[in-house]
Amino acid sequence: MFVAFQGEPGAYSEAALFEHYGSNVQSLPCLSFDDVFEAVNTGKAEEGLIPIENSLAGSIHRNYDLLLQNSLIVIGEHFLSVHHCLIGLPNSEIGRIQRVISHPQALAQCEGSLRRLGLVSEAVYDTAGSVKILQQRSDPTLAAVASRRAANLYKMKILLENIEDNPANFTRFLAIRPPTEKDHQDSRVPYKTSIVFALNNQPGALFKALSVFALRDIDLTKIESRPLAGKPWEYFFYIDFAGSIEEVKCSRALDHLKEYASFFRILGSYPRSQMPSEKP
Amino acid sequence: MFVAFQGEPGAYSEAALFEHYGSNVQSLPCLSFDDVFEAVNTGKAEEGLIPIENSLAGSIHRNYDLLLQNSLIVIGEHFLSVHHCLIGLPNSEIGRIQRVISHPQALAQCEGSLRRLGLVSEAVYDTAGSVKILQQRSDPTLAAVASRRAANLYKMKILLENIEDNPANFTRFLAIRPPTEKDHQDSRVPYKTSIVFALNNQPGALFKALSVFALRDIDLTKIESRPLAGKPWEYFFYIDFAGSIEEVKCSRALDHLKEYASFFRILGSYPRSQMPSEKP
Numbered sequence: 266m267f268v269a270f271q272g273e274p275g276a277y278s279e280a281a282l283f284e285h286y287g288s289n290v291q292s293l294p295c296l297s298f299d300d301v302f303e304a305v306n307t308g309k310a311e312e313g314l315i316p317i318e319n320s321l322a323g324s325i326h327r328n329y330d331l332l333l334q335n336s337l338i339v340i341g342e343h344f345l346s347v348h349h350c351l352i353g354l355p356n357s358e359i360g361r362i363q364r365v366i367s368h369p370q371a372l373a374q375c376e377g378s379l380r381r382l383g384l385v386s387e388a389v390y391d392t393a394g395s396v397k398i399l400q401q402r403s404d405p406t407l408a409a410v411a412s413r414r415a416a417n418l419y420k421m422k423i424l425l426e427n428i429e430d431n432p433a434n435f436t437r438f439l440a441i442r443p444p445t446e447k448d449h450q451d452s453r454v455p456y457k458t459s460i461v462f463a464l465n466n467q468p469g470a471l472f473k474a475l476s477v478f479a480l481r482d483i484d485l486t487k488i489e490s491r492p493l494a495g496k497p498w499e500y501f502f503y504i505d506f507a508g509s510i511e512e513v514k515c516s517r518a519l520d521h522l523k524e525y526a527s528f529f530r531i532l533g534s535y536p537r538s539q540m541p542s543e544k545p
Numbered sequence: 546m547f548v549a550f551q552g553e554p555g556a557y558s559e560a561a562l563f564e565h566y567g568s569n570v571q572s573l574p575c576l577s578f579d580d581v582f583e584a585v586n587t588g589k590a591e592e593g594l595i596p597i598e599n600s601l602a603g604s605i606h607r608n609y610d611l612l613l614q615n616s617l618i619v620i621g622e623h624f625l626s627v628h629h630c631l632i633g634l635p636n637s638e639i640g641r642i643q644r645v646i647s648h649p650q651a652l653a654q655c656e657g658s659l660r661r662l663g664l665v666s667e668a669v670y671d672t673a674g675s676v677k678i679l680q681q682r683s684d685p686t687l688a689a690v691a692s693r694r695a696a697n698l699y700k701m702k703i704l705l706e707n708i709e710d711n712p713a714n715f716t717r718f719l720a721i722r723p724p725t726e727k728d729h730q731d732s733r734v735p736y737k738t739s740i741v742f743a744l745n746n747q748p749g750a751l752f753k754a755l756s757v758f759a760l761r762d763i764d765l766t767k768i769e770s771r772p773l774a775g776k777p778w779e780y781f782f783y784i785d786f787a788g789s790i791e792e793v794k795c796s797r798a799l800d801h802l803k804e805y806a807s808f809f810r811i812l813g814s815y816p817r818s819q820m821p822s823e824k825p
Contacts, residue, residue, distance in 0.1 A: 319772070320774075320777035320778065323771055431774055431775055433774075433775050433777050437778075468759070471768065472752070472756060472759035475751060475752040478749075479752035482749070485751060486778065487778070488751065488768075489770065491603055492601060494600075494601050494713075496713070498717075498766065
């Protein structure tokens with residue numbers, strides 16, 4: 266089975282992929298999030314795994330937009346504990362490092378550590394990609410910020426581990442694939458459901474929409490709004506809630522929501538994942 | 546009076562600045578949004594003007610985070626109608642252009658036009674900056690995507706106007722400055738208020754928070770959530786609502802909200818701005 270992810274081999278997305286699917290799947294690296302959706306749409310990969318939110322940096326909005334633009338469904342979630350390493354050439358030492366490259370997000374998450382080390386940061390397109398660049402440039406004063414896995418893959422040296430400023434650094438991933446015949450849900454495990462809807466622009470509209478959950482004691486785990494193109498300052502709302510669409514109170518809440526919604530779609534209903542521990 | 550903005554001279558932010566403040570103010574270009582806040586904090590500029598949301602691309606999250614991290618207040622808003630030009634060297638022609646540079650956001654907003662023209666896109670750090678690069682590289686097969694003002698400022702040629710795919714392209718800006726003695730509010734004009742709060746993580750918490758507005762018929766114009774660092778999957782909520790903190794029903798709503806909030810701050814209460822027409 267092929268699973269598509271965005272990034273170079275050794276990317277955090279690929280680490281999440283092997284954690285979620287096990288080591289027997291084939292990971293398919295894609296240049297962009299758009300390419301991950303395309304790979305799954307065209308059947309080059311059976312499934313895709315996309316980051317949707319980081320606990321420090323927030324939502325990955327492009328993937329919210331792509332979920333809406335494509336007709337793939339969400340069939341699972343995965344939480345990855347993100348730990349950054351400072352990586353140098355095999356013959357380098359921490360004292361020689363002057364400059365550091367990585368994805369802007371990773372650099373931002375290690376800002377305090379890098380400042381204390383007196384290193385100059387430079388943004389590149391990808392975390393694992395920064396290790397590839399390090400290897401190519403062969404400069405012993407240069408370091409990259411990426412995963413332990415990326416360091417091992419490119420045979421580079423880990424100079425420091427867990428250099429992130431905040432240890433509570435998690436990324437939530439969604440597993441996506443084309444919709445098939447009705448999936449059998451396992452009623453023994455807790456589910457989560459992801460939906461997207463738009464509302465008629467009137468006072469109290471969002472309050473009414475949230476009431477369908479609150480009045481049934483359904484717990485929302487996330488709300489996100491994205492612009493509705495062509496209608497300035499109107500929004501698509503993305504909501505995740507605890508529960509399965511096969512539970513009566515959830516299906517009633519969604520029927521109730523449709524009374525208010527000008528647009529409504531279920532993105533997926535899938536088993537809830539456990540959060541890993543913060544410890545590396 | 547000095548007003549700080551992010552970008553090179555000729556940036557959309559600078560255009561918004563002159564529209565909002567008139568042409569008699571001095572614009573102070575800053576490298577980053579952080580630098581705009583810093584310039585206002587240190588008094589290098591009396592005020593700053595920051596983009597907070599684009600009607601196609603969504604919120605500018607860094608500025609939400611900076612509003613919370615700094616103690617500046619919001620004293621006004623401005624809507625800019627965004628129109629992109631394809632800009633070449635003075636001696637260039639549209640038929641010669643092969644590649645185009647601009648900020649990724651501007652390139653994304655013109656994706657359809659650029660595809661029809663068969664141009665290869667390359668991301669750079671800034672829209673007005675892309676015109677500066679065009680001037681420096683002096684390559685007649687290269688074009689930039691930026692404002693009419695940026696083209697004029699760098700004495701470059703406008704090859705095509707209004708190349709954005711969606712004409713409903715607006716950016717909302719906020720004017721910020723340090724808090725002073727209680728400002729006098731003008732009760733003859735409609736106001737808007739921006740707040741940020743956090744909630745105890747329990748079922749129905751957001752519903753209760755929104756009820757304080759809905760039960761008083763106060764219209765929400767925007768809700769945004771940002772991660773609460775160190776508490777994975779808990780959020781700061783940013784809300785804009787129609788009304789002034791000097792109106793009784795609004796101040797009662799905020800007192801009511803404080804009963805539920807674990808954190809609460811008023812970012813500002815300021816006169817509402819008019820949206821410009823979509824026409825260039």
